[in-house]
Amino acid sequence: MRVSRTDLGELTVFAAVARHRSFKRAGVELGLSTSALSHSMRALEERIGVRLINRTTRAVVPTEAGETLLARLAPALGDIGDALAAVTGRRDEPVGTLRLNVPGTAARMVLGPVVTPFLERHPRVRLEIVSEERMVDVVAGGYDAGIRFGDTVPRDMVSVRIGFAHRFAVVGSPDYLARHPAPRVPADLAAHRCIRWAFTGGGFMRWGFERDGEALELEVDGPLAVNEPDLIRRAALDGLGLAYTFDRSVEADVAAGRLARVLEDWCPERPGFSLYYPSRRQIPPALRALIDMLKG
Numbered sequence: 001m002r003v004s005r006t007d008l009g010e011l012t013v014f015a016a017v018a019r020h021r022s023f024k025r026a027g028v029e030l031g032l033s034t035s036a037l038s039h040s041m042r043a044l045e046e047r048i049g050v051r052l053i054n055r056t057t058r059a060v061v062p063t064e065a066g067e068t069l070l071a072r073l074a075p076a077l078g079d080i081g082d083a084l085a086a087v088t089g090r091r092d093e094p095v096g097t098l099r100l101n102v103p104g105t106a107a108r109m110v111l112g113p114v115v116t117p118f119l120e121r122h123p124r125v126r127l128e129i130v131s132e133e134r135m136v137d138v139v140a141g142g143y144d145a146g147i148r149f150g151d152t153v154p155r156d157m158v159s160v161r162i163g164f165a166h167r168f169a170v171v172g173s174p175d176y177l178a179r180h181p182a183p184r185v186p187a188d189l190a191a192h193r194c195i196r197w198a199f200t201g202g203g204f205m206r207w208g209f210e211r212d213g214e215a216l217e218l219e220v221d222g223p224l225a226v227n228e229p230d231l232i233r234r235a236a237l238d239g240l241g242l243a244y245t246f247d248r249s250v251e252a253d254v255a256a257g258r259l260a261r262v263l264e265d266w267c268p269e270r271p272g273f274s275l276y277y278p279s280r281r282q283i284p285p286a287l288r289a290l291i292d293m294l295k296g
Contacts (some may be wrong), residue, residue: 009042013037014052015077018070019142028169029126031099053228071140075278094286095124102129102147105229106273110147110163114293125286132225133199138277143276144287153276162271162294167247170267171259175239182262194220198227207244211267218244260270
């Protein structure tokens with residue numbers, strides 16, 4: 001099929017609609033009306049003879065063909081945007097929409113303090129942050145970058161360390177530990193009620209430990225599984241069981257005696273958060289500006 005001069009605009013419309021799964025939000029990004037977007041989508045689908053978007057009164061969902069096209073198209077449109085920015089002399093000016101996929105903890109601890117100053121410093125940037133715990137293919141998902149722990153970033157991505165080193169802690173309330181002898185080694189957790197972290201896509205986080213070069217991960221069991229750190233902390237404070245959580249998130253509780261650490265010598269520091277993006281793409285100015293702020 002020969003691509004006409006107007007197809008680039010239609011493909012840009014498709015990519016925006018497919019990413020946002022909304023004509024309204026895509027219209028805000030592109031500065032176009034919903035009716036104009038709908039007309040452009042119909043023209044593109046009629047030209048290529050393939051349905052790309054399923055529309056209902058409540059949802060806009062890419063078809064299988066649409067998902068395939070978006071996965072190939074998103075990097076190409078990014079490259080075109082970089083090329084246009086370079087030749088128009090605006091390569092270093094942060095502008096446009098920056099989409100990030102991050103876990104909830106990173107949204108609160110890493111991005112939370114910088115979102116407002118970043119947008120105030122770069123008023124032509126729109127920032128979209130999607131929070132989910134599962135590892136996401138940022139290219140297929142239409143994201144510019146993701147944030148995960150440094151040791152979980154895919155190897156084919158460019159990774160930039162942006163967060164402090166972190167340490168997990170196993171904690172329990174004094175009441176719980178009075179009723180259940182404190183574990184001396186990780187294997188003792190089999191006899192304890194543990195508050196588990198549930199992943200969004202299914203399954204539970206394994207508790208990781210390391211001492212004297214010995215590293216292990218354990219499946220634990222218990223009466224509660226959630227994916228919200230504050231609920232995990234609250235359940236531990238209430239004496240429901242032992243929790244495995246960020247050391248920093250329970251520092252005040254430990255200092256006040258509301259929680260007590262166990263297995264401390266099995267909980268060393270680990271690499272902090274890293275921001276990652278596709279290695280085959282030239283980094284957008286808005287993403288570079290965000291990285292500079294996060295590292296600063």
